Amino acid sequence: MFDVKWIRNNPEAFDASLKRRGAEPQSAHVLALDDARKATVQQLNEWQGTRNASSKQIGQAKAQGDEDKAQKLLAEVADLKAKVQQGEETERTQTAELNELLAGLPNLLLDDVPDGADENDNVEKSRFSEPRQFNFEPKEHYELGEQLGQMDFEIAAKIAGSRFVVLKNDVARLERALGQYMLDLHTREHGFTEVIAPLLVRSEALFGTGQLPKFSEDAFQTTDDRWLIPTSEVSLTNLVRETMLSHEELPLRFTSLTPCFRSEAGSAGRDTRGMLRQHQFYKVEMVAVTAPDKSLEEHERMLGCAEAVMKGLDIPYRVMRLCSGDMGATMMRTFDIEAWLPGQNTYREISSVSVAGDYQARRMEARYRDENGKPQYVHTLNGSGVATGRALIAVMENYQQEDGSIAIPEVLQSYMGGQTEISAAK
Known part of the structure; x- marks a missing residue:
């Protein structure tokens, strides 16, 4: 607004x-x-x-x-x-x-957002590590998972249709470990407050974060006018709706691990194999609420929090500045983190970190009193910290071994009971 x-x-x-x-x-x-x-x-x-x-x-x-x-x-x-x-x-x-x-109007763009038509015009900001060189032909995650007998798309399709997966045994445990690792990192080292919030929300909540009215086709609606969250950004950002905060309370930082639900209405024919584009997936989300003069600083900080996840996992990645034609309608500036996937021989998005300015706050009536007691709209930010399903893909593909087993990153081994690899199927 x-x-x-x-x-x-x-x-x-x-x-x-x-x-x-x-x-x-x-x-x-x-x-x-x-x-x-x-x-x-x-x-x-x-x-x-x-x-x-x-x-x-x-x-x-x-x-x-x-x-x-x-x-x-x-x-x-x-x-x-x-x-x-x-x-x-x-x-x-x-x-x-x-x-x-x-x-229905999109947010204003910051001046430093590159101009462009689509993802091909995005600009690289930085990168971390170089892709590992394999002495064998690396497989894609779904090939590895199916060979392990721990990733089943066929039974998922019988249960729910396309774009679902059933994970089992150590692969299921690995995704859970990823989520726990991210939550611990953000709460213990990055100052975020862990939150368990509703997965079903009212229309007003989706309007507040900008998914409604224009993007209703991307979400799943229930018969009683509730919606399954497409991201926990919706629940976390709306924690401050219709509130008057004090400047001493800011910044507020929230994080949550939730399933997310998306119809993928506009992605017919894209990423039909594997887990890259699912109707249901898990994600650790970060949301920050700041004073206007601190939001750009917070944007860089939040990017660093997401990058810390990738550095801890030792996954090669690059950070991209999204161009004007590839930006989400509700955001003023967005950085994407793209993980290297050796099975696809390319980088793919694993996190988006964005600043919305007061766009969402006006829709939610979320304000604070500044140092002079004057009511002002807060600024909101959100970012994936990161998508655990895509992190699972990145770990499986980057840590695959020639016999089909998966080495477990050191930072995850304590969450896996000391286990160091997922053994190949015999």
Whole structure:
């Protein structure tokens, strides 16, 4: 959501940001709707003032015995009452139309976001480690998992359909270990508060983080107007909805390990093999709530928290600055971490770390009082810390051995009861 006053004062900057996203300019439309609403409100105030004055004169006319004047004034008041009721309905309609337009507009882009059309125009920010050289042809994760007898897509399809998987035995335990490792890292070393929050949320929660109204097709809705969360960003960010925080409370940092549910409506034919793009997957999420002047600093910090996961696992990765055409609609800037997958011989996204500014806060009415006691909207950030399913893929492919076994990264061995490898099937 946007502050119409800001758009009125900065129409060129507003339209320029939309143009960078490939969208049409909207400032003139927004301001025309707001002007019409303001004109209606002004007319209502005038009618209401006239009505109040006439109502007082009715009593005076009756006191003076001027019944004709009193009846005339009564007729005027009745006419004004009808006009006010109609005007109030018009104002409600105009406000709803304005809010609907504002709710569907993407966030402003920061100046340092690269311009571009799609993922091919993203810009590398940094990278960690070089891909390992194998003396054998590395396999993809699903080949390894199926050979181990611990990754079953066929039975999952019988249970739930495509884009699901059943993990068993040590592979299932390895994904659980990844989640525990990430939570411990973020809570013990990075200052995040662990949260267990609802997986089912109301429409208002999805609206608050920006998934509604435009992206409903990407989520699963229940029959009682609840939604399965596409990411725990929804639950964690909405922890501050409709609140007034103090500046001393900021920053707030939350983390959670949850299943996530996505319809993958726009990904037909993409990544149909394996676990890369599932309807159900696990992810450790990070959310931060900050004062406006601290949000960009927090963005870099949060990126570092996600990178620490990858460094601890010793998985080669690169950090990409997403370009304007590849950015999520609700975010001002996004960094993606892409893990090296030797089975695919390419880098694939394993984490997105983003800053939303006050875009979500306005939708949630999440504010704080600054040092002068003035109410301000908070800034929100979120990032994968990281997607455990994709981390499992990265570990399996980078730590595979020639006989089909999987070496277990040192940082995970304590979570695996001291186990050092997942043995090849005999």
